Amino acid sequence: MEVEEQVFEVITNRKSIRKYKPDPIPRDTLERLIEAARWAPSGENAQPWRFVIVEDREKIKAIGKVAGMADRRQFSAEFVAGETEKRLKKIKDPKKRQKVMEKLTGGHVSSFLENAPLVIIVCGKKDVWDLPYDCSAAIENILIMAVAAGLGTCWVESPVMDVRDEEKIKAMLEIPKGMKVLTAISVGYPDESPKPRPRLPRDELVFYEVFGRKEKNG
Numbered sequence: 001m002e003v004e005e006q007v008f009e010v011i012t013n014r015k016s017i018r019k020y021k022p023d024p025i026p027r028d029t030l031e032r033l034i035e036a037a038r039w040a041p042s043g044e045n046a047q048p049w050r051f052v053i054v055e056d057r058e059k060i061k062a063i064g065k066v067a068g069m070a071d072r073r074q075f076s077a078e079f080v081a082g083e084t085e086k087r088l089k090k091i092k093d094p095k096k097r098q099k100v101m102e103k104l105t106g107g108h109v110s111s112f113l114e115n116a117p118l119v120i121i122v123c124g125k126k127d128v129w130d131l132p133y134d135c136s137a138a139i140e141n142i143l144i145m146a147v148a149a150g151l152g153t154c155w156v157e158s159p160v161m162d163v164r165d166e167e168k169i170k171a172m173l174e175i176p177k178g179m180k181v182l183t184a185i186s187v188g189y190p191d192e193s194p195k196p197r198p199r200l201p202r203d204e205l206v207f208y209e210v211f212g213r214k215e216k217n218g
């Protein structure tokens with residue numbers, strides 16, 4: 001297969017995986033993921049990213065708990081603010097709606113993190129202007145490299161979305177003050193094969209010369 005096709009296939013085959021086999025991730029495979037991140041672009045080549053690799057079960061469990069609590073808070077707040085309907089509007093079956101509600105407000109969206117065999121905590125230097133962009137490029141490289149290595153991942157922001165939770169994670173992993181934690185990435189061999197999430201049609205996303213013009217020569 002041509003490289004172009006292989007790269008395209010890997011990119012389009014990536015899906016968030018939230019169920020993992022317990023098998024550990026071989027060292028050289030993990031190194032590959034980190035190498036892929038290291039080669040990401042960054043503003044002024046600042047390379048502000050740092051990666052804390054967590055395999056200790058107790059720590060992973062604790063990170064998963066923080067993530068679950070954060071989801072519970074967020075979705076409960078959404079419910080109180082009357083915002084939940086927007087999320088559920090496509091679901092007509094009342095039983096299914098109830099199930100989704102329970103999953104959201106019960107903190108069962110990101111708590112799967114607890115069962116990941118490995119978690120990469122991505123943090124970076126707060127004083128670097130392009131920090132979120134730089135780290136996002138590195139994160140995506142990890143996710144893509146993981147697919148090529150037969151691994152599943154999920155980009156999980158929940159445990160650090162709230163600054164108080166971020167502080168908990170920082171304390172647990174002894175991350176210094178000058179660093180911001182951007183996300184957790186769960187990594188493991190997939191134990192599920194979810195359907196791809198829908199994507200917006202190209203037509204809604206791409207314009208020519210001016211925003212809104214859909215025809216190349218129109």
Ligand SMILES: Cc1cc2nc3c(=O)[nH]c(=O)nc-3n(C[C@H](O)[C@H](O)[C@H](O)COP(=O)(O)O)c2cc1C
Pocket residue numbers: 014015016017109110154155156157158159196197
């Ligand atoms: C910035 C960002 C934050 C995310 N945070 C979470 C999260 O906290 N919990 C979770 O389960 N998934 C999280 N995801 C995964 C998204 O839900 C997922 O990428 C999206 O639904 C598209 O599905 P796909 O990755 O399978 O294509 C996050 C993704 C991104 C890019």
